[in-house]
Amino acid sequence: MDTSEAIRFLRADGRRITPERKLLLRIIGENAHLDASEIYQLAKRENSKISLSTVYRTVRLLEELGLVEASELGEDHYHYEVRLEEHYHLICLDCGKVVEIPPVDAVRKLGAERGFEVVGVKLELLGYCAECRKKRARKNKGSSGQTATERSQLPGPIARTIDLRKVPLIEHPERVSRALKRLKVNDLLEVVSSTPRCLDTASKMLKAIPNAELVTMWTDGQSCHAVLRKQSRP
Numbered sequence: 001m002d003t004s005e006a007i008r009f010l011r012a013d014g015r016r017i018t019p020e021r022k023l024l025l026r027i028i029g030e031n032a033h034l035d036a037s038e039i040y041q042l043a044k045r046e047n048s049k050i051s052l053s054t055v056y057r058t059v060r061l062l063e064e065l066g067l068v069e070a071s072e073l074g075e076d077h078y079h080y081e082v083r084l085e086e087h088y089h090l091i092c093l094d095c096g097k098v099v100e101i102p103p104v105d106a107v108r109k110l111g112a113e114r115g116f117e118v119v120g121v122k123l124e125l126l127g128y129c130a131e132c133r134k135k136r137a138r139k140n141k142g143s144s145g146q147t148a149t150e151r152s153q154l155p156g157p158i159a160r161t162i163d164l165r166k167v168p169l170i171e172h173p174e175r176v177s178r179a180l181k182r183l184k185v186n187d188l189l190e191v192v193s194s195t196p197r198c199l200d201t202a203s204k205m206l207k208a209i210p211n212a213e214l215v216t217m218w219t220d221g222q223s224c225h226a227v228l229r230k231q232s233r234p
Contacts, residue, residue, distance in 0.1 A: 006025050006029075006062070006067045006068075007022065007025065009065070009067060010065070010067075013065065015061075015065075019047070020043075020047065020050055020054055020058065021058055023043055023046060023047060023050070024039060024043060024055060024058050024059070024062075025062070025067075027039055027042050027043060028059075028062075028068060028080050028081060032081040032098075033071070033079045033080075033081055033098050034079060034080060035078060035079050035080070035168070035169070036052070036055050036056055036059060036078070036080070036168070036170075037052070037168055037169045037170035038169075039055055039059070039080065040052050040055045040170065041170075043055060052170065059080050062080075063080070068080050068081065069081055071124065088100070088101050088102075088103060088104070088121070088123040088124070088125065090125045090127070090129075091124055091125065091126050091127075092127065092128055092129040092132050093126055093127065093128060093132075093222070094128055094129070094132035094135070094136070094222075095129065095131070095132050097129050097132075099129075103121065107121055107123060108121065153216070154188060154215065154216070154227060155188070155215065155229070156186075156188055157188065158188050158189075158190045158227070159183055159184075159187035159188055159189065160179060160182070160183060160187070160189050160190070161189075161190040161191075161192065162175060162176070162179045162189070162190070162191055162192070163192045164176075164191060164192065164193045164194075165192060165193055165194035165223060166194075167193075169193075172191075172193065172202075172205065173205055173206075173208070173209055176189070176191055176206065176209055176212070176228070177209055177210070177212075179191075180209070180211060180212055180228065180230050183230045184230065185230055185231065185232045186229060186230060186231075187229070187230050188215065188227055188228070188229055188230075189212075189227070189228045189229075189230065190225060190226070190227050191206070191225070191226045191227075191228065192223050192224070192225055193223065193224045193226075194222075194223055194224070202217070202224060202226065203217055203226075206226055206228060209228070211230060211231045211232070211233055212228045212229070212230065212231065213228060213229040213230075213231050214226065214227075214228055215227040215228060215229050
């Protein structure tokens with residue numbers, strides 16, 4: 001079902017076709033596998049008045065109506081796509097690459113063999129893509145001490161570490177700001193997140209936090225690490 005068909009379905013079900021719903025449906029249709037915070041960021045570029053709560057309410061409604069499908073994709077929050085023909089996901093745990101593959105009859109047969117009428121299948125296959133396998137092999141040969149090396153090059157000891165691996169990306173700036181308030185000027189704060197594929201986005205986000213200087217960032221393949229230095233107020 002494409003975006004135009006989804007809009008027709010909403011009308012047939014007696015739902016209002018608001019500008020916000022049309023915008024979010026189009027964004028989801030054009031950008032598969034975004035999470036709610038990523039959908040929100042794209043929507044704000046076109047409608048500065050849209051709220052995160054509107055995004056959450058809309059994607060929940062679209063999911064309940066069967067127009068949008070939610071998948072975790074190996075993370076602890078949902079990613080959304082317009083519901084198409086049944087398919088499965090191959091998910092790279094390093095770069096986050098998602099590959100859609102056609103359904104396999106053997107999966108449904110497993111249910112039938114046990115007396116189940118299978119009406120839908122959600123299957124996520126977690127692993128490493130070809131490029132990331134090569135990188136991991138090179139890293140295991142000569143760079144297994146990357147994290148230790150990065151820490152040894154810091155301008156001082158870490159005063160505090162916060163773990164944001166189970167926190168939605170949209171909440172990271174506020175969590176980091178709160179942690180910095182508890183530190184002294186020039187103290188170092190380490191931030192750990194679970195999105196190593198978003199180093200560029202994370203860097204821009206962290207640089208925009210008041211009274212914070214981004215010292216360094218690196219990834220160990222599983223997590224993203226950033227070190228900030230608290231600055232005095234201008």
